[in-house]
Amino acid sequence: xxxxxxxxxxxxxxxxxxxxxxxxxxIEPPEGAVLRxxxxxxxxSLDPHRAPGSVEEQIVINLFEGLTEYDPVTLDPxxxxxxxxxxxxxxxxxxxxxxxxxxxxxxxxxxxWDFVYSWRRALAPETASPNAYLLYYIKNAEAYNTGRVKVRxxxxxxxxxxxxxxxxxxxxxxxxxIRREDVPSEARHLQELRRRLNDHPWxxxxxxxxxxxxxxxxxxxxxxxxxxxxxxxxxxTTLGVYRPVPREAIERYGRAxxxxxxxxSNGPFRLVEFTPxxxxxxxxxxxxxxxxxxxxxxxxxxxYDEATTVLNLYKAGELDVLVSGLLPPYALRRLxxxxxxxxxxxxxxxFLLVNVRRPPLxxxxxxxxxxxSIDRERLCRRLLAAGQQPSGAFTxxxxxxxxxxxxxxxxxxxxxxxxxxxxxxPEGRGLRLRFLYNTGALHAQIAEAIQADxxxxxxxxxxxxxxxxxQVYLNTVRLGDFDIARRSFSADFSDPTSFLDSMLSTSPNxxxxxxxxEYDRLIQQANATSDDHRRMALLxxxxxxxxxxxxxxxxxxxxxxxxxxxxxxxxxxxxxDRHPLKFVAVERxxxxxxxxxx
Amino acid sequence: xxxxxxxRILLAIPxxxxxxxxxxxxxxxxxxxxxRRERAVPAEIEAHLDRHYGLDKPWYVQYANYMRGLxxxxxxxxxxxxxxxxxxxxxxxxxxxxxxxxxxxxxALGLGLPLGVLAALHPHSAWVRAxxxxxxxxxxxxxxxxGPLLVLLFSLTLYWFPPAxxxxxxxxVLPVLTLSAAYVAYIARLTQSGVQQALAQDYxxxxxxxxxxPRAILLRHALRPALLSVLSFTGPSLAFLLAGTVVxxxxxxxxxxxxxxxxxxxxxxxxxxxxxVSFTAIALIVLNLLVDIAIALLDPRVALGREG
Numbered sequence: 003x004x005x006x007x008x009x010x011x012x013x014x015x016x017x018x019x020x021x022x023x024x025x026x027x028x029i030e031p032p033e034g035a036v037l038r039x040x041x042x043x044x045x046x047s048l049d050p051h052r053a054p055g056s057v058e059e060q061i062v063i064n065l066f067e068g069l070t071e072y073d074p075v076t077l078d079p080x081x082x083x084x085x086x087x088x089x090x091x092x093x094x095x096x097x098x099x100x101x102x103x104x105x106x107x108x109x110x111x112x113x114x115w116d117f118v119y120s121w122r123r124a125l126a127p128e129t130a131s132p133n134a135y136l137l138y139y140i141k142n143a144e145a146y147n148t149g150r151v152k153v154r155x156x157x158x159x160x161x162x163x164x165x166x167x168x169x170x171x172x173x174x175x176x177x178x179x180i181r182r183e184d185v186p187s188e189a190r191h192l193q194e195l196r197r198r199l200n201d202h203p204w205x206x207x208x209x210x211x212x213x214x215x216x217x218x219x220x221x222x223x224x225x226x227x228x229x230x231x232x233x234x235x236x237x238x239t240t241l242g243v244y245r246p247v248p249r250e251a252i253e254r255y256g257r258a259x260x261x262x263x264x265x266x267s268n269g270p271f272r273l274v275e276f277t278p279x280x281x282x283x284x285x286x287x288x289x290x291x292x293x294x295x296x297x298x299x300x301x302x303x304x305x306y307d308e309a310t311t312v313l314n315l316y317k318a319g320e321l322d323v324l325v326s327g328l329l330p331p332y333a334l335r336r337l338x339x340x341x342x343x344x345x346x347x348x349x350x351x352x353f354l355l356v357n358v359r360r361p362p363l364x365x366x367x368x369x370x371x372x373x374x375s376i377d378r379e380r381l382c383r384r385l386l387a388a389g390q391q392p393s394g395a396f397t398x399x400x401x402x403x404x405x406x407x408x409x410x411x412x413x414x415x416x417x418x419x420x421x422x423x424x425x426x427x428p429e430g431r432g433l434r435l436r437f438l439y440n441t442g443a444l445h446a447q448i449a450e451a452i453q454a455d456x457x458x459x460x461x462x463x464x465x466x467x468x469x470x471x472x473q474v475y476l477n478t479v480r481l482g483d484f485d486i487a488r489r490s491f492s493a494d495f496s497d498p499t500s501f502l503d504s505m506l507s508t509s510p511n512x513x514x515x516x517x518x519x520e521y522d523r524l525i526q527q528a529n530a531t532s533d534d535h536r537r538m539a540l541l542x543x544x545x546x547x548x549x550x551x552x553x554x555x556x557x558x559x560x561x562x563x564x565x566x567x568x569x570x571x572x573x574x575x576x577x578x579d580r581h582p583l584k585f586v587a588v589e590r591x592x593x594x595x596x597x598x599x600x
Numbered sequence: 601x602x603x604x605x606x607x608r609i610l611l612a613i614p615x616x617x618x619x620x621x622x623x624x625x626x627x628x629x630x631x632x633x634x635x636r637r638e639r640a641v642p643a644e645i646e647a648h649l650d651r652h653y654g655l656d657k658p659w660y661v662q663y664a665n666y667m668r669g670l671x672x673x674x675x676x677x678x679x680x681x682x683x684x685x686x687x688x689x690x691x692x693x694x695x696x697x698x699x700x701x702x703x704x705x706x707x708a709l710g711l712g713l714p715l716g717v718l719a720a721l722h723p724h725s726a727w728v729r730a731x732x733x734x735x736x737x738x739x740x741x742x743x744x745x746x747g748p749l750l751v752l753l754f755s756l757t758l759y760w761f762p763p764a765x766x767x768x769x770x771x772x773v774l775p776v777l778t779l780s781a782a783y784v785a786y787i788a789r790l791t792q793s794g795v796q797q798a799l800a801q802d803y804x805x806x807x808x809x810x811x812x813x814p815r816a817i818l819l820r821h822a823l824r825p826a827l828l829s830v831l832s833f834t835g836p837s838l839a840f841l842l843a844g845t846v847v848x849x850x851x852x853x854x855x856x857x858x859x860x861x862x863x864x865x866x867x868x869x870x871x872x873x874x875x876x877v878s879f880t881a882i883a884l885i886v887l888n889l890l891v892d893i894a895i896a897l898l899d900p901r902v903a904l905g906r907e908g
Binding site: 491 | 630631632633635636637638639640641642643644645648649651652677680681682683684689692693696748751755756759762763764765766767850851852853854855856859860863866867868
């Protein structure tokens with residue numbers, strides 16, 4: 003049904019713009035300094051701790067200001083509430099100096115205590131924050147949030163650590179088993195731990211909010227202690243879940259504190275309206291410490307998600323800019339010729355999950371054969387056509403040259419045939435696979451293209467495509483009930499760990515059944531390394547281990563692509579598609595004359 | 601009559617209970633869970649979320665809690681919108697769906713009724729046939745074709761009306777036109793056949809013979825029975841229009857009840873699904889009851905509450 007609408011309107015649209023103009027549709031700026039954003043969906047919540055994804059993040063970062071802010075182009079952390087910071091040699095202790103001019107929208111100064119309160123709230127189990135895991139780098143944060151205990155030696159008063167010097171954590175269940183000496187023999191790390199504990203008088207320590215490693219030394223000094231060296235911590239302090247929330251409003255209004263009439267915020271904008279399904283309206287916050295710099299008076303976020311509708315609204319001049327990924331594929335080639343089309347690299351990997359528990363996929367040669375027979379170059383050029391890059395790795399980028407990204411997987415059908423024959427499936431004989439994907443975007447077409455590649459290389463292979471609705475698909479993947487499943491993964495912050503952590507044997511995001519102690523060890527070692535250069539090298543080695551085994555088959559690295567009216571300034575393409583409105587303006591002058599899209 | 605109404609209302613209660621119970625279990629049987637996203641969160645965080653919303657309890661406890669809430673008209677918090685309650689979301693959806701639904705139906709009546717009468721009086725006029733043909737075209741053109749066509753003409757070529765959106769009067773025009781198109785023809789057809797049937801009755805001939813003015817015959821004697829069929833069509837179709845018209849809301853990005861219903865189903869927002877289902881069921885029951893009462897008032901042959 004949705005597709006019918008798309009095709010119908012698509013054809014009409016294409017027919018109607020037979021004479022290509024430089025811009026797509028109207029280019030007269032709106033009245034006043036207002037920006038109308040096509041944001042792709044309704045925000046679930048404007049509470050930074052309960053806001054689950056990028057739709058919410060896009061709005062929340064303008065309402066609440068963190069210690070650091072995104073640079074609008076590079077996304078590097080720049081001073082915000084914190085005007086300066088220092089970090090110790092091992093990147094385990096950070097000290098932030100807060101600017102004394104920072105104010106909440108009710109006039110109260112923003113202090114270090116606000117951050118202590120906020121981070122403790124984000125981690126409190128009662129808050130049930132879906133993003134709490136992003137704070138786990140802070141000392142005791144994970145233990146407090148998940149209810150795990152640490153183990154202390156009674157004689158020395160020190161916590162027991164693993165080989166990398168990180169403090170051990172036990173789930174309540176593990177603790178019970180150790181106490182009852184009821185440790186299954188296959189749980190090797192527990193066995194080992196039990197043996198270690200027998201040598202010491204020990205106690206289990208439950209950690210509370212007060213134990214979380216964030217302290218206010220005075221109103222303007224915040225000190226954060228990390229669980230392990232975290233060289234990229236300043237990238238984290240920019241995230242929505244790290245931004246401060248107003249204690250007075252939360253304690254007074256509970257769940258309803260984010261309503262426009264109750265909300266107190268400290269960012270460059272404040273909330274004046276949130277109507278689910280219709281719009282979110284922000285207005286410039288006059289009490290913001292850097293208000294002189296904020297040029298927009300108003301910003302309106304629209305939740306429209308139907309690609310054709312969004313495109314129509316943009317063309318008719320009802321939207322000024324779109325977030326990435328809203329453009330209908332059928333219109334891409336035409337839109338790419340317009341001057342409002344903007345595109346750039348994006349930290350999103352598209353890949354296939356391989357269920358390595360199931361034969362014949364448990365055979366590494368079969369996985370490699372499948373990977374080597376996909377013509378990614380052609381897929382990107384012919385089908386996707388938005389500038390996606392064929393990917394030979396799990397991580398989608400070299401992170402501005404800092405990460406020696408290995409790229410191992412290419413297109414080599416000859417070698418693929420040899421490998422599959424060696425594994426006992428010449429020409430694909432007897433090889434049957436079920437390929438799972440979800441409804442939406444171009445997933446069906448991508449699956450069909452890969453299926454065709456496999457058939458071309460292995461004429462006797464049988465690949466069954468299985469299409470499921472989103473929630474059903476998520477469930478099937480979670481249960482591990484698939485042979486091959488499509489997946490994409492975008493970064494929370496611009497660092498390779500944001501991807502690589504997900505393939506740890508303990509990660510909830512690794513449904514492949516793949517567990518490699520060498521990989522886990524390298525990642526943990528990297529995470530315990532303070533020297534960034536060495537850390538990146540260790541991560542790259544871990545990714546090499548991953549790519550040798552191929553529990554995931556890389557397909558492509560994605561791109562951001564969106565439309566932006568010529569009068570919009572300061573809204574740039576960047577690798578996370580984040581756009582702090584503090585730096586955005588609508589300029590009435592300077593629009594090149596003589597362009598009309600009609 | 602009063603007894604009849606009371607009985608209908610009492611009968612509606614077990615019906616509603618059945619609908620809600622079925623929905624309650626069907627949505628839970630569907631694979632997936634309310635808080636699942638592409639990026640999985642640690643098991644402990646998932647457990648916090650489940651505990652927060654009482655989803656960690658056995659199904660009979662969840663069911664009992666939900667029904668207890670319903671008695672107090674508390675539909676609970678929405679899972680998709682943790683800052684809002686289901687009641688607020690439903691009210692929000694109605695704020696968009698009701699004006700559009702009512703306006704579309706009023707337009708359909710305003711055009712369909714006269715058209716039907718004209719068609720009945722002049723069945724052989726070429727003009728009337730052409731207009732009726734156009735109206736039938738309205739029925740057979742799916743609204744997901746008509747909507748985009750109107751958008752193309754009025755929004756993207758003439759730039760008269762916005763192609764989508766909600767909140768101002770100008771946003772109403774295209775969706776209302778699209779939505780009413782199918783109903784105009786339907787009502788016109790119903791009216792036409794009703795009036796034609798009535799005009800063939802003996803009592804009309806008697807009235808003619810007695811010298812009653814033709815206009816009075818039409819309005820007082822022929823139109824009244826013809827309206828009955830239109831009226832019985834009104835109940836279900838109005839409920840359908842008020843409960844939200846998913847396709848129209850999708851095309852024109854209207855935050856109506858249908859929009860929230862589809863979103864809720866996709867997100868496994870159990871409480872919101874149940875809230876909207878119960879509203880729709882109540883609307884359907886009440887509107888049907890009102891229509892039956894209105895028919896009884898209009899048609900002396902119908903006596904409510906009496907057997908036979």
